[in-house]
Amino acid sequence: MSCAFDLAHYGELIAAAQAGGYRFAHFEGAPAQGTVILRHDVDLSLDAALRMAEIEHDASATATYFLMTESVFYNLDSTEGVAAIARLRELGHRVAQHVVYPNASQDNCLDPVVSWHNPDPEYMRAPLADGRINVMQEPWFDPATYRSDSNQHWRSGCPHDELRAGAFPWLQLLTHPEIWAFHGATMGQTMRAMLDAEKERRLQQLHEDRIDLS
Secondary structure (H helix, E strand, C coil): CCCCCCHHHHHHHHHHHHHCCCEEECCCCCCCCCEEEEEEEECCCHHHHHHHHHHHHHCCCCCEEEEECCCCCCCCCCHHHHHHHHHHHHCCCEEEEEECCCCCCCCCCCCCEEEECCCCHHHHCCCCCCCCEECCCCCCCCHHHEEECHHHCCCCCCCHHHHHHCCCCEEEEEECHHHHHCCCCCHHHHHHHHHHHHHHHHHHHHHHCCCCCC
């Protein structure tokens, strides 16, 4: 099995978890034995998130999508943003906040769960004063039951073999959709592929806005 960072292999990760007997869970109550919590920090691309969400839905898996509230790459209040949230929920997924510290104001339109963007150690695992869940606080975070693809690198190796073998008592699996939806052997190549796709999308939006592109 190739451990490429692409949507085909993401589908294989889902299948491996199912073969290992895992159930898909969310940030509700303490993590239960035999569950995988699929967490997606959507740093850059709503389109990538929706593509990943469709794959999960087709595989009868559900995840929690953490959307940026202060992103320079997308706007949750735009028509595109509102539609993305609606589609994620329609597919059975949860939608929560991905925020820049300390700006974690409550949003009643999103689930009461928070993930920090590029967190620093001094607050990364601290509970929130208002009672919302920080995904990196106990009991939802334990280094032994946590895997992340940050910067297109598995720090403890791709987990598909361990998932298939049922080796984790439970797992919080963090992935960033843009890493998987766009192709590149390195993070730099993947980001450039994303920007190329973004250019085509923006040109189409300009055309739809009756902008003369001649």
